[in-house]
Amino acid sequence: MWSSEKVKLELSREHYTQKVANYANTLKQLIVSDDIYDNDYDAGEWLESQSKLLHLLQSSPSLTAQQQIIQNSIASQSKNVKRLFTKITENKLKNADESIKKLLKSRLMTQLEVISADSMQLSGIVQQDIYNVIKRQVLFILIALGVSLCTLLYGSFRLTRVFRTSLKEIKTAFEKNHSGSFQKITLSNHSDEFASIVNAFNGMNKKLSETTVSLEVMKKVIEDKTRVLEELSNTDPLTKVANRRALFERGNMELSRENRYHNNLSLILIDCDYFKNVNDKYGHQVGDELLKHICKVCIKEIRSVDFLGRYGGEEFIIILPDCDLKGSIEIAKRIQHSLSENNLIVDNKKVLKVTLSMGVSMLTDKHKSFEQLIYDADQAMYVAKEKGRNRIEVSGTHSIH
CATH class of the missing domain: 1.20.120 (Four Helix Bundle (Hemerythrin (Met), subunit A))
Structure with a gap:
């Protein structure tokens, strides 16, 4: 029940x-x-x-x-x-x-x-x-049945002196089973009463030796599987950076930390200019390689405490803890410069030059959620698009070429 x-x-x-x-x-x-x-x-x-x-x-x-x-x-x-x-x-x-x-x-x-x-x-x-x-309930029932069987066998072996030797040998075998050594039982005193039990035990041992793994091995397998699942649930499968879900989790965490300690928190929203044209001209495979290339450039230029995630499509977001507008703009400039100096090579010969439009926003008292901070950066990014692309625009009054 x-x-x-x-x-x-x-x-x-x-x-x-x-x-x-x-x-x-x-x-x-x-x-x-x-x-x-x-x-x-x-x-x-x-x-x-x-x-x-x-x-x-x-x-x-x-x-x-x-x-x-x-x-x-x-x-x-x-x-x-x-x-x-x-x-x-x-x-x-x-x-x-x-x-x-x-x-x-x-x-x-x-x-x-x-x-x-x-x-x-x-x-x-x-x-x-x-x-x-x-699985756990079935294993529990099997263990209970096994213990009951051992108790009944032990009582039977005590009936005669002949059975005592067999009891000792079977008991030894069970002890070896407990330590993980699954060995075949050979009775010194053969009897028809115990033959079927020994055959069943030996058959069980054979199956256990083929299917049983140690507790440490099972624990390691579970830990490895859990780690892989966590990575898959938080990682964008194409670019291998954080996905949208992980991005929002980190953003809300940084927002809570800022509310406690009153540190600066900035955000850069990046959009690849004319990405659709790249897909149309070179194909989606090249487009995918371009997104991965942009991520590599960004990771190289940001700090170890910063957090890069894919917001969607060709848009990426960089969360910048303890960073004001001046520092955010400097990081954005480094990314633009690094991308211009490190073009993507297509088919080992064609150099694919792309630019980025960036919107920068910094947390203020008006921002009550992480989504509002993203919204301001998004609006600044669209201003950069409207002014000719390959620009850095800051939410509010700043404008950077």
Whole structure:
């Protein structure tokens, strides 16, 4: 009954994660199927689904610490999605430029994709937990049965003097099993009563010797797998720098640290100029190599305490702890200069020259969230685009060529 309750809890977690994923997909479908900027667009169905998702997140079953971290990320992203959707649908952004509308809708879809990805990761962790729970319960039952069998055999061996020798030999064999030495038993006093037991024991030993690994080996395997999973969940598969999820985790952490210690916190948002033209002219494979090349240049020029992550597409963000605007601009200039001096070689002969448009922002009292800091850097980056690209623009009043 205890094992059943453990499995039942894991199954309830699995059912919960599937419902979260379904709601996220429903929200995406409602955005894709209709034009949210249309005056006739009814936001009620979307908001109703969003409210159901938030209610579901608040009434989740008991989760493990690792599952709770992902759950908190989904809840945070859901609130951000609702705020962005409300901002879009309140006045339909009638006077806004089409590119801004497209950008806001794209951001809305990106955040919904992040929720879907997190819910899929949560589902994967829950499924692995189900497997582990069942495995542990089966092992527990087998151990209990094995101990019971040993007790019954011990009582039988005490019935006669002949059986005492056999008992000693079998007991020795069990002791060797306990130490990890799976050896075949050969009885000194053969008896039909013990022959079947010995054969079964020897067969069990053979299987155990083929499948059993030591506790240390198993622990190392689990640690290696856990480390790989953590790296995969926080790393962009193409550029090998931090992905969007890890970027927001680090950004919120630095924001909390700044609020405690009142240090400077700056941010650089980088966009590769005319990246689409590179893909169209050279192909997506060269485009991928260009993104990796840009990351290598940035890593070379930033400090060890700085944090580089892929924000999306050809956009990257550098988080700069304990760094003011002057220091941020200096780092941005170094990246521009290094990229101009280290061009990407295509097919061992063609030199691919690219430039970057950068937006810089520094945390102030008006910034209440990491997203607002990104927003200011994003606006500065678009100013750099509008002024001819290959520029550094600072949120506020600064302008750098």
